[in-house]
Amino acid sequence: MERFLDRVEPFKYLQPAERQRLAASSRETRYAKGETVFRAGDPAEAVCIVKEGRVHLMKFLESGQASTTCVMTTGETFCCLPALDRQPYPVDAIAAEDSVIIRIPTSTFHELLQANPAFLQRSLCLFCDRLRQVEHKSCMVYDSVERRLAQALLALSEKFGATIPLTKHELAELANTTVETAIRVMSQFRKKGVIRSSRGSTTIAKPDQLRHLAGS
Helix, strand or coil, rough: CCHHCCCCHHHHHHHHHHHHHHHHEEEEEECCCCCCEECCCCCEEEEEEEEEEEEEEEEEECCCCCEEEEEECCCCCCCCCHHHHHHCCCCEECCCCCEEEEEEEEHHHHHHHHCCEEEEEHHHHHHHHHHHHHHHHHHHCCCCCHHHHHHHHHHHHHHHHECCCCHHHHHHCCCCCCCCHHHHHHHHHCCCCCCEECCCCCEEHHHHHHHHHHHC
């Protein structure tokens, strides 16, 4: 676990002894696909890191529709706001595939923030960047579905590369649209040669055209 933490933001900025202490107080938990890591409103008892797999942070609306706010992959830390203010988790975290999660006690995380200024600064920078992404996504609600899906695919390509291992259902939740609409728009992208689709994944074939569709 220490070797893994040495490569993860912001924990690579800890001193070796601090990282050793962190590893000793943390634990790994396995989650099967579809299992809940935590629910909105639960006490923020831990800061989480994806060691293996993929976790989606989601909001479930009264209408029954699900909206994905973030997709977390290997080496990414999540629970940004609760890690700082100790307020309850604001979203549900669901394992999108079989995953291994490192859970760091919030109390230990706060002790290290107070003891290590470099770690505090990197943590704030990381969490501010996440907040900026969420704010940007909230503004996307006024864009067309075509633009939202193009922006979602471009953002995911920064995590996964050209081939994105999300289903159309998952892409619809990320773009805040229905599955039927996502399928229709993705079909238009495919006919233009912008993407190639296979079961459970999408490959970006023409990133420049996709950026044009995303308005970037």
